[in-house]
């Protein structure tokens with residue numbers, strides 16, 4: 001029986017973030033080249049989106065390409081960009097039929113023109129949807145985002161005394177989105193890799209040894225169930241939380 005039936009619908013995280021990792025290693029394990037793993041990874045994106053909608057998650061944020069990924073071999077970067085552009089544009093009708101709004105975070109100035117055009121077009125064509133906001137982090141890193149936020153705040157002329165938590169959140173790429181309550185990483189790596197460092201301050205972490213191309217709906221439900229088994233105390237004691 002599917003794990004879905006065990007999920008408590010009143011305690012579903014509103015925002016789930018995923019570090020999709022292990023495409024290359026999975027492809028190698030199949031005797032294929034790395035790009036094959038990225039192609040297969042698109043199906044896992046579809047699986048995670050479907051599962052998120054079934055659970056009632058409102059925001060799903062996926063780490064698709066980091067600022068550090070530009071240092072990969074040119075052939076892989078080119079293939080990934082082409083895959084992203086084609087996938088983004090081809091998926092728009094399906095996104096619209098499922099009520100999914102697409103959004104991008106990251107350094108747009110570093111993206112090839114074709115990718116930037118696909119981003120703008122897909123954001124615009126899905127802007128009226130509100131079942132799920134699917135955010136893709138592209139040419140993104142948390143330190144880059146934080147530096148940009150500091151620049152925005154300083155150049156706004158605000159006084160030091162006025163700077164607070166909310167102001168910093170509003171200066172982030174994720175302005176207007178709730179912080180992720182759950183962060184998932186595949187492929188057995190136990191690190192955050194420069195992803196949403198400000199926003200995951202109180203997120204629950206879920207790590208799985210499965211590679212991203214192996215990610216299916218059941219694994220998403222497993223992550224949600226793990227989240228629901230945690231006691232979230234936000235620095236308080238257990239007794240305070242039950243009061």
Ligand code: FPP
Nearest residue numbers: 020021022023024025038041042045064087
């Ligand atoms: C990490 O695996 C994955 C990526 C850098 C790219 C993610 C891209 C996709 C899943 C495909 C397209 C996605 C969308 C949203 C359309 P890795 O290459 O770092 O694997 P490795 O750690 O085994 O080398």
